[in-house]
Amino acid sequence: MKRRDEGHAEIRAGVRALCAEFPPEYFREIDAKRAYPEAFVEALTRAGWLAALIPAEYGGSGLGVTEASVIMEEINRAGGNAGACHGQMYNMGTLLRHGSAEQKQRYLPKIARGELRLQSMGVTEPAAGTDTTAIRTTAVRKGDRYLVNGQKVWISRVQHSDLMILLARTAPAGAGKRSAGLSIFLVDLREAVGRGLTVRPIANMVNHETNELFFDNLEIPAENLIGEEGRGFGYILDGLNAERAIIAAECIGDGYWFIDKVTKYAGERVVFGRPIGQNQGVQFPIAEAYIELEAANLMRFEACRLFDAGLPCGTEANMAKHLAAKASWEAANACLQFHGGFGFAADYDVERKFRETRLYQVAPISTNLILAYVGEHVLGLPRSF
Numbered sequence: 001m002k003r004r005d006e007g008h009a010e011i012r013a014g015v016r017a018l019c020a021e022f023p024p025e026y027f028r029e030i031d032a033k034r035a036y037p038e039a040f041v042e043a044l045t046r047a048g049w050l051a052a053l054i055p056a057e058y059g060g061s062g063l064g065v066t067e068a069s070v071i072m073e074e075i076n077r078a079g080g081n082a083g084a085c086h087g088q089m090y091n092m093g094t095l096l097r098h099g100s101a102e103q104k105q106r107y108l109p110k111i112a113r114g115e116l117r118l119q120s121m122g123v124t125e126p127a128a129g130t131d132t133t134a135i136r137t138t139a140v141r142k143g144d145r146y147l148v149n150g151q152k153v154w155i156s157r158v159q160h161s162d163l164m165i166l167l168a169r170t171a172p173a174g175a176g177k178r179s180a181g182l183s184i185f186l187v188d189l190r191e192a193v194g195r196g197l198t199v200r201p202i203a204n205m206v207n208h209e210t211n212e213l214f215f216d217n218l219e220i221p222a223e224n225l226i227g228e229e230g231r232g233f234g235y236i237l238d239g240l241n242a243e244r245a246i247i248a249a250e251c252i253g254d255g256y257w258f259i260d261k262v263t264k265y266a267g268e269r270v271v272f273g274r275p276i277g278q279n280q281g282v283q284f285p286i287a288e289a290y291i292e293l294e295a296a297n298l299m300r301f302e303a304c305r306l307f308d309a310g311l312p313c314g315t316e317a318n319m320a321k322h323l324a325a326k327a328s329w330e331a332a333n334a335c336l337q338f339h340g341g342f343g344f345a346a347d348y349d350v351e352r353k354f355r356e357t358r359l360y361q362v363a364p365i366s367t368n369l370i371l372a373y374v375g376e377h378v379l380g381l382p383r384s385f
């Protein structure tokens with residue numbers, strides 16, 4: 001597939017050059033070993049890409065979510081998996097928008113220099129699931145500390161991060177306002193693990209480092225509270241919007257990878273005396289996935305634009321994530337299908353990318369919940385839950 005001028009040429013070329021040093025074979029091997037792509041994340045950090053959102057005064061490049069999303073897109077488009085390191089992009093917004101000057105000064109320069117990683121965000125709990133306001137993990141103030149007790153599940157990259165954004169309940173839900181009484185904290189994982197925080201890895205379908213967390217009287221210094229106590233839900237929504245826009249971009253990257261891969265294969269694979277791609281039954285699903293991908297891409301840039309302008313973007317971020325995850329999944333299906341048996345062979349990378357992109361129909365928010373959001377908040381239909 002010929003690349004048209006998609007903008008951000010310099011960023012795209014830079015990330016692509018770095019990714020060329022970590023070809024699909026590298027990610028295939030990491031996947032087989034169920035390992036973490038440490039060398040790749042290290043190289044990305046050293047090149048400054050994971051400090052894209054950090055303002056220049058703290059040593060970063062001061063770019064927006066738009067550019068951050070392009071960086072993540074290019075990783076997936078090159079055959080890699082940005083899921084190993086995308087947390088630093090969407091968590092950064094929370095610290096930048098709601099952290100104090102002192103917190104920014106303490107952490108951002110070190111993150112920019114690659115001395116600290118801010119890769120984890122602890123929101124989901126086993127009993128609450130998607131209903132975030134039903135979380136039960138508590139943080140109770142005791143003098144100059146908070147004591148944290150509770151449990152989280154599916155918390156990613158904890159074993160490869162130094163810091164984690166944590167959502168916990170600091171007060172009972174207010175009457176009629178379930179989102180009240182939630183707060184966010186910056187947890188220093190280096191101090192917490194083994195001293196009130198137990199981490200139990202979850203083996204899963206994708207090679208994605210994710211964990212159960214158990215908090216048993218974990219002490220957090222009070223100064224690690226981000227923003228005001230009780231306003232954490234609003235802050236976390238900001239981060240979730242950035243997360244959705246960035247993951248939409250990763251799905252776009254996956255989608256282009258699948259379309260490239262299958263187009264090439266369908267043009268070369270000859271069965272019944274002609275390339276399989278000459279058959280409309282093969283061409284059309286690929287063309288359809290491509291059309292959907294292009295449309296999703298427009299919505300992704302719109303969501304990023306609004307986020308970077310500080311404008312409300314919940315609707316667009318949700319719709320971008322929905323369209324992109326669906327389009328990449330359609331592309332993945334076509335790619336697997338038209339590779340025939342070879343689609344199942346690990347050496348082709350199709351089955352790995354197929355598993356990786358499937359995640360985004362469920363996480364970080366499931367398809368149904370996006371539809372429910374649009375039904376209620378955009379169309380004004382009665383709330384369904």
Ligand SMILES: Cc1cc2nc3c(=O)[nH]c(=O)nc-3n(C[C@H](O)[C@H](O)[C@H](O)COP(=O)(O)OP(=O)(O)OC[C@H]3O[C@@H](n4cnc5c(N)ncnc54)[C@H](O)[C@@H]3O)c2cc1C
Binds near residue numbers: 121157362
């Ligand atoms: C690999 C992986 C990594 C993750 N990383 C993180 C992380 O770093 N941090 C973090 O906080 N979380 C993380 N998550 C959690 C993820 O955000 C949740 O799995 C997701 O939000 C869905 O929540 P749940 O699994 O509890 O599903 P549930 O809430 O139990 O929902 C199950 C299914 O039921 C349906 N459903 C539920 N409610 C409704 C409704 N009202 N209407 C219609 N359908 C409904 C949906 O189809 C949904 O998929 C991760 C998950 C995975 C799998």
